[in-house]
Amino acid sequence: MTATVIDGKAFAAKVRGQVAEHVAKLKEEHGITPGLAVVLVGEDPASQVYVKSKGKMTVEVGMKSVEHRMDENVSEAELLAMVQKLNDDPTIHGILVQLPLPGHLNSDLVINSIDPAKDVDGFHISNVGLLGTGQKSMVPCTPLGSLMMLRDHHGSLSGLNAVVIGRSNIVGKPMAQLLLGDSCTVTIAHSRTKDLPSVVRQADIVVAAVGRPQMVLGDWIKPGATVIDVGINRIDKPEGGTRLVGDADYDSCAAVAGAITPVPGGVGPMTIACLLANTLTACCRANGLTEPEGLTA
Ligand SMILES: NC(=O)C1=CN([C@@H]2O[C@H](COP(=O)(O)OP(=O)(O)OC[C@H]3O[C@@H](n4cnc5c(N)ncnc54)[C@H](OP(=O)(O)O)[C@@H]3O)[C@@H](O)[C@H]2O)C=CC1
Ligand SMILES: Nc1nc(=O)c2c([nH]1)NC[C@@H]1CN(c3ccc(C(=O)N[C@@H](CCC(=O)O)C(=O)O)cc3)C=[N+]21
Numbered sequence: 276m277t278a279t280v281i282d283g284k285a286f287a288a289k290v291r292g293q294v295a296e297h298v299a300k301l302k303e304e305h306g307i308t309p310g311l312a313v314v315l316v317g318e319d320p321a322s323q324v325y326v327k328s329k330g331k332m333t334v335e336v337g338m339k340s341v342e343h344r345m346d347e348n349v350s351e352a353e354l355l356a357m358v359q360k361l362n363d364d365p366t367i368h369g370i371l372v373q374l375p376l377p378g379h380l381n382s383d384l385v386i387n388s389i390d391p392a393k394d395v396d397g398f399h400i401s402n403v404g405l406l407g408t409g410q411k412s413m414v415p416c417t418p419l420g421s422l423m424m425l426r427d428h429h430g431s432l433s434g435l436n437a438v439v440i441g442r443s444n445i446v447g448k449p450m451a452q453l454l455l456g457d458s459c460t461v462t463i464a465h466s467r468t469k470d471l472p473s474v475v476r477q478a479d480i481v482v483a484a485v486g487r488p489q490m491v492l493g494d495w496i497k498p499g500a501t502v503i504d505v506g507i508n509r510i511d512k513p514e515g516g517t518r519l520v521g522d523a524d525y526d527s528c529a530a531v532a533g534a535i536t537p538v539p540g541g542v543g544p545m546t547i548a549c550l551l552a553n554t555l556t557a558c559c560r561a562n563g564l565t566e567p568e569g570l571t572a
Pocket of ligand 1: 443445486
């Protein structure tokens with residue numbers, strides 16, 4: 276079979292449209308503009324591109340966008356002071372500190388210094404705990420965007436076997452929590468998993484969040500399964516130049532799967548759309564207003 280391509284780019288545009296409508300209403304009815312602050316430490320060119328496109332889309336949906344670039348060698352105290360300033364700023368409803376941070380900075384400490392109500396990445400221990408216990412929280416953007424696409428494609432996920440490859444705090448673990456919340460039978464695989472192909476073959480839903488280009492092969496996939504490819508890897512093209520590929524080998528997987536997300540144009544755009552949705556949700560909660568439906572988990 277040839278897989279249905281799940282168009283994350285189009286889905287994300289739809290989500291951003293919904294966010295923009297709510298933002299317009301917030302402004303009109305309450306005179307409030309949601310604000311998102313991104314803190315970028317260092318000069319990593321890939322990160323800079325990502326931050327720029329986030330900033331552009333934030334403004335497109337009518338929000339305030341602020342970027343704070345800090346020197347690679349910034350001290351932990353200076354970075355913590357910046358986070359504190361943003362925590363105290365009533366015009367800022369969402370704070371994102373771009374990861375990974377340079378090695379001399381303790382990222383757990385920095386993330387946990389963000390006001391949990393403004394933690395639009397959902398990485399603060401308090402949001403992690405709320406998600407794990409099924410309570411209202413800020414839900415990490417990449418897993419949330421992946422869940423939205425899965426729900427849209429399957430309707431109910433109840434009883435499906437899901438295998439998440441990767442156990443990071445930013446993708447694998449929260450993804451597994453969300454799938455469990457939707458009553459999937461969840462397996463988390465990682466670098467020590469024995470016979471990964473046979474584990475993946477049990478899955479109705481495969482989420483690949485490994486960081487290894489084109490690792491998941493078509494003959495690992497149960498015919499008809501859904502493949503969510505979170506990976507963003509830049510590889511060299513034989514004819515020169517580079518291109519983006521996921522953690523799944525797209526052609527061989529698409530030949531067997533029932534549905535698959537492409538890279539680019541799959542999970543990536545949904546991540547940014549969910550960041551904007553989380554900023555809107557945070558703004559509504561901060562002002563005691565009803566939050567938009569369908570934009571949280
Ligand atoms: N589309 C988007 O919006 C986003 C995309 N990404 C991309 O997603 C990918 C994963 O990101 P992230 O979770 O941060 O990555 P991490 O490097 O933090 O985690 C990777 C995980 O994959 C596991 N792993 C590594 N090699 C293997 C292997 N050979 N077999 C099985 N498991 C393996 C690791 O296992 P172990 O724990 O045992 O080491 C680890 O748990 C990257 O490509 C990243 O660029 C990330 C965030 C957002
Ligand atoms: N605190 C924090 N939160 C994050 O969510 C976070 C982070 N740090 N650090 C880096 C990773 C990576 N990430 C991406 C999001 C969108 C695209 C994206 O939109 N990608 C486009 C392609 C972009 C291009 O063509 O270059 C796509 O897949 O179609 C990519 C990568 C979020 N991350």
